[in-house]
């Protein structure tokens with residue numbers, strides 16, 4: 001029993017780590033003079049890089065007109081990249097991967113540090129995501145950090161976003177020649193904020209004096225004040241909606257003061273996302289922020305679920321065929337519907353399909369250091385988060401590709 005860390009404990013650990021990580025923000029001070037402060041533009045106003053360079057620090061954003069199509073796209077290759085669907089493609093073997101060596105990055109939690117925990121195979125580290133219509137630009141940490149200069153990038157969501165956050169820190173760190181000067185060279189912040197649902201969690205004391213959790217699907221999460229301070233945001237909420245109380249929806253979901261005796265979790269998800277969307281529209285309408293929503297990341301438990309003996313240990317290859325590759329959950333259709341109605345443009349980091357095949361990428365039984373006597377049958381497995389290096393590196397490469405292809409700052 002002591003071997004199988006329960007999901008609940010795990011997330012308590014997560015919150016502790018979160019506090020550490022939150023304070024571990026990267027405040028990196030530039031000694032060089034700042035380039036023109038590159039502000040954030042809504043997609044229709046996003047300037048080309050040359051326009052940015054010709055503007056100066058005090059330039060009024062509104063003076064920059066959106067480029068005419070033929071100005072923005074000056075050759076066929078560029079047009080192709082701009083039109084390229086980054087999310088339809090395949091994983092290809094690439095010996096230049098992984099981008100950072102397993103066990104080399106100090107920001108990876110034990111829970112994701114599979115090689116250090118004893119995972120014996122390593123082929124899962126060598127896959128690169130390749131869109132059919134184009135190649136992703138090679139991740140360039142220096143260039144990414146240049147684009148982030150003076151800005152704050154924030155990942156908001158559950159521990160899957162922490163997984164992605166740690167990946168990003170490692171990718172950025174890898175590009176520095178002197179890794180101990182990361183703090184001095186760039187004036188930017190990368191931060192992770194824990195928010196399981198994006199809407200407000202609360203508690204209700206029942207007649208027996210016990211406290212029960214509730215979720216106010218019409219109120220934004222209390223961390224939202226912090227969201228305002230970021231320039232680039234990556235949101236997600238998904239996995240907690242299929243667990244226990246949330247999935248059952250009994251005496252759990254609240255609107256106003258009303259506690260629903262029973263409420264459908266999918267409809268609750270829709271309403272919660274709408275609450276989030278409304279908040280973003282109201283608070284970021286006049287702001288130059290870049291908002292991503294990272295799509296659902298697939299889990300691969302077989303022979304049970306996360307809390308009932310589900311397993312993915314021994315999976316060393318991605319799934320190569322079958323209908324599972326096209327799975328696209330209802331929650332994602334809801335995400336698309338809600339984002340589609342927003343005033344503030346939100347970029348969907350549509351990673352679901354690329355995670356569908358990666359049953360080989362999870363920590364499985366290697367989410368903890370192996371100790372004597374551990375066997376597959378005595379360990380609870382993690383088939384929903386990802387080993388690092390691993391799949392979330394590709395999500396961050398896709399963020400980078402978006403910045404490069406759309407010529408954002």
Ligand SMILES: *[C@@H]1O[C@H](CO)[C@@H](O)[C@H](O)[C@H]1NC(C)=O
Nearest residue numbers: 054055056057058059060063
């Ligand atoms: C920068 O902008 C200010 C105010 O718009 C203008 O007076 C100044 O000439 C500009 N400088 C350059 C180098 O373009």
Ligand SMILES: *[C@@H]1O[C@H](CO)[C@@H](O)[C@H](O)[C@H]1NC(C)=O
Nearest residue numbers: 138139140141142143144146
């Ligand atoms: C990475 O970006 C920097 C800054 O833009 C550039 O000087 C460098 O050549 C790039 N490196 C590669 C390998 O493209």
Ligand SMILES: *[C@@H]1O[C@H](CO)[C@@H](O)[C@H](O)[C@H]1NC(C)=O
Nearest residue numbers: 029030034149150151187188
């Ligand atoms: C760092 O960036 C912030 C936000 O853009 C800016 O206010 C501050 O002056 C910058 N600090 C340095 C040392 O450049």
Ligand SMILES: *[C@@H]1O[C@H](CO)[C@@H](O)[C@H](O)[C@H]1NC(C)=O
Nearest residue numbers: 177178179180181182183184
């Ligand atoms: C890296 O930076 C640190 C701190 O500034 C310095 O002490 C160290 O000598 C540098 N190392 C190299 C190889 O330049």
Ligand SMILES: *[C@@H]1O[C@H](CO)[C@@H](O)[C@H](O)[C@H]1NC(C)=O
Nearest residue numbers: 087327328336348350352353
């Ligand atoms: C996201 O990817 C799925 C396939 O996984 C596709 O059906 C859907 O249309 C995509 N959504 C967007 C907005 O591109």
